[in-house]
Amino acid sequence: MSQPENTHPIIRIHQAWSRKKKDRAPRGVFRHPSGVWAARFTCGAGHVHQERVGPLKGDAVRVYHDRRARAMDEPGRCPAVERQQERDRAAAEREAAQPLTFGQYAERWHDHTIRPHRKDRTAEYYRGILDLHLVPTFGASPLADVTGTGVRVFIADKLTGLPCPNHKTVAADC
Secondary structure (H helix, E strand, C coil), X not given: CCCCCCCCCCCCCCCCCCCCCCCCCCCCEEECCCCCEEEEEECCCCCEEEEEEXXXXXXXXXXXXXXXXXXXXXXXXXXXXXXXXHHHHHHHHHHHCCCCEHHHHXXXXXXXXXXXXXXXXXXXXXXXXXXXXXXXHHCCCEHHHCCHHHHHHHHHHHHHCCECCCCCCEHXXX
């Protein structure tokens, strides 16, 4: 019995390298370098996106088909553009919002942190410090403008005996 050509166990014929997928998953499902499964899809605007999904290949296949179906249903929709628009909208809201003043913050702090967790007498003492000293000095200032330097100057003024803003007495006596 003669052996066919190139079937010797030591001599192997090198198969041509193939880019063909070896499984039945769609071409857009692949293993991400981080080790999880991912899906690559084209959005309605024609941009190619990659989305990491998780450890299960079936989930990646499901995400791939969902994204493709959504791209067909909503032409022109792009997740990256939507995310950027949402970031821009949030930034505009932050810029348009009035900055929180020290007086507003002090009121919230006293109502939510001090009153529920301290005895009444202690809460009254804190309220007095706020009303007599801190709010008249820093109350109208935006909270971001109250710095450590400003607080140190305030304390130094109180200790040197400058007049108290609410009283005609010396600040050290207040």
